[in-house]
Amino acid sequence: MNRESSGEKGGVKILIAAGGSGGHIFPAVALARRLKQLDGGVQILFVGSEKALDRRIFEKEGLRYSLLSANKMPYRIGPASLLFLIKLFADLVRSLCILAFDRPNVVLGFGGYVSWPIVFTAYLLRIPRIVHEQNVIPGRSNKVLFNLADKIALSFSETARSLSVRDSKKAVLTGNPIRASLFKGDRPNGIMRLGLDEKRFTLLVIGGSQGSHFLNETVIDAVSRLDTKMKARLQVIHITGLKDYDWAAKEYERIGIPSRVFSFIDRIEDAYSASNLIVTRSGASAIFEIALFGRPMILIPYPFAGSHQAENAKVFSERGAAVKMEEKDLSADSLMEEFIGLIGDRPRLEKMADGARRLGVPEASDNLAKLVLGSRNNVKE
16 A cells, blocks of 8 residues: 555655665664654655565554665666666656655655665755665665765764765764664563573574575574584574575474574564574674674675675674674584584673674664754755
């Protein structure tokens, strides 16, 4: 259901373009909640992609939204480029209609394809524009949109190194907005809600919002190789994505390790709280959430994300919060050895946990919300 016409009249109007992955959408949702807390009269319209994930999150959160295509920008010029340009033109026209109808005071892009037509159209209409970059290395869309933005919000201070002199003057370090509900968890409650044993070491595995078969398979193979004594100490929470759910559940039963397997989990705070160690990709949204919970991480960057995840993992590993393992070098044996070393080394885990906490930015939603509300009258002549 398209819900773009259901807003109330009056108040500041903010349009947020975020779609295509949970890494873009969840920080945007966190921002929207904080904006509502700071200004009860604010009206927010989300623009996402036609992916099922986008619609599911918008509907669950009760958000007013409109959708553009799930148009993937090709890396090379070829036959796919023509289709991309046709869809882009259609989305530019659609964006113009959305902005003309909703008449927002501020437009905020969270990166990814859907931000491009929206922010570009806002630039043409002279609507104040903010672009938020979640990763250390800016994505392809944001690299272009920085030129059109009035302000650039950064999650990592390291991102400033890759900005031009002109763009660096527009940059503001806000952090990556985190869902407010995530602050409410603690380990006993997380263990209880998930029906786990508080005395066992809890490994949490997250393959990203779309799931990762390679990560799922390698982790399960690694834990299956642990000796009987180590298995007796371990339990696993594994968020597999839809495709691997049935297979993974059967594998843990075969291996004999207590587990809770989910295709997707709504209360991720319970999983974070219950865990002692987390294995995940290194998307910015996930690792900043984990940092707030002060959990040690093994980060396995997605190798086809334009080096964004690799650089995110590098920052977290250099600051002592995580172990970085490249997918090309990863095997079940190497991961098993890392598990053995960490599970048996409590001082090291505590040191990593402390490093994670120092990287967390609990005030990020507040920082970005105030930047957005303060930008609504900054129309450039």
